[in-house]
Amino acid sequence: MIHPIPPGTRDVLPDEMRELRRLRQALLEVFEGRGYGEVATPAIEYEEVLARGDGRASRTYRFFDESGELLALRSDMTVPIARLVADRFTESEPPFRLCYLASAYRAVRPQSGQLREFEQAGVELIGVPAPEGTVEVIEVLEAALDAAGLGRAVIGLGDADLYRQLLEELGVVGEARDSVLVSLATHDLVGLEEKLGEAGIGSERVETCVALTQLRGGREVLEQARGLGGEAVERAIARLSETYEELERRGAADRVQIDLGLLRDLGYYSGAILEVYDPALGHVLGGGGRYDGLMKRFGLDLSAAGFGLYLERVHTAQLEEQGRDRP
């Protein structure tokens, strides 16, 4: 007899479990070695509490419990940890350094190979503003990637406020702005050009905006962006160079790619955003950035930054990289 499990979930057998355990251990050692204490939170929380953080992320699983309360499965660890810090650490002196290895849950489209239940490994640094906080988080991320054997991995560094501010400056507001942001978030450059054109900002500015989203690389990108002008661009560049220069000073900028086309879809980001890639895998390994407004939604006005890696994907990339090393 066959006893099926839901699509997007999986069993793990001893061989893989052993490899995953080693990977978890290696990551935890990095996190703890840098002063990040591991925490756990419940997988189910009150829907209202999680929604306070992520503004009702559309892919969250929600259900009623036996007394009619609306509950939700956490879709990441950032929001539960924000709640935990706001409730438990009010009397303590920031900054707070916390890390986690935990499963999270998101609805996926069928037959896509995506997991509904996936494990994340990450850190949260609460109470250290930009750029120091961002730089620290990137350094921990680099150490974690090294510990996982992903020496070739690259970290994309972008700015979540760039386009919001740029569109405001160009007078693109309301529905027009929203549809432009959708094109940006779905990486549809053809649609972006079309929608900016419809917003009536002039073809030169349309070209500038589209060109801006394609700028990615090292320090030279900041100069190229500056050439495209505008106050919003100038401010984003100032934020990015501050971070990048600090990374350079610490010798941690080599694997960081400045990317003005980055836009993460989670609603709570502000300032720096991060994405992690490895040449061995076609999927993004994880991401993060700053969410300076998030703690305030839980009543504690503290800056925050962090990242989360998809453990299963890191493991796949690790295997690919090991395969490459063998002759």
Added chain:
Amino acid sequence: MSALKIAVPRGALFGETLDVLDAVGIDTAELRGGSRSLIFETSGVTLVTVRPSDVPTYVEAGAADVGITGKDVLLEQSDRVVYELLDLGYGRCRMVLAARTGNDRLAEAQRRLGRMRIATKYPRIAERYFESTGRQVELVEVKGSVELAPLVGLGDGIVDLVATGRTLEDNELEVREEIVECTARFVANRVSHKLRAAEIDELTAKLREASGR
């Protein structure tokens, strides 16, 4: 680093795609030879030939770094995460709602039942379109020759891609509403777009020039 993998769509876009690849200096002679191979190493890149509707799948997974496919495919698979970099301009056709010529069964169903039965190969595009125009429909998904459906009573109309309109005409169907215009698009894998930025930017620029955009 390994050669850049480009997913090339077999089918209606094949010929013009090879032309545009030739124009940017990628030799496609081998692909034109009627070879049964699916992978070709040429001019420093790897060309993989796949069904147009599989292009987003290969590119999303990183099995191909970049690819070319129709906007209709991208719209139908809008949940696949690929970077849409360029409108190549060729392969122009229209996604339309069509029904039997001179027959008002479609309008009749809408008026009397408040609901139309529509056969299509593009259920998601059709669903979004009718939803956004405030109409209720029952969608019947078929995999091929959708023109047949209304002739034998499987649905009051169809949503399908039309290039010249000949197939519709031959089957005594006519366009009732135009949904969206579709052309060939150049797409890229999210990770390749970051890690092979220089190569992909260069190819994009050449394609832009070759397609006269």
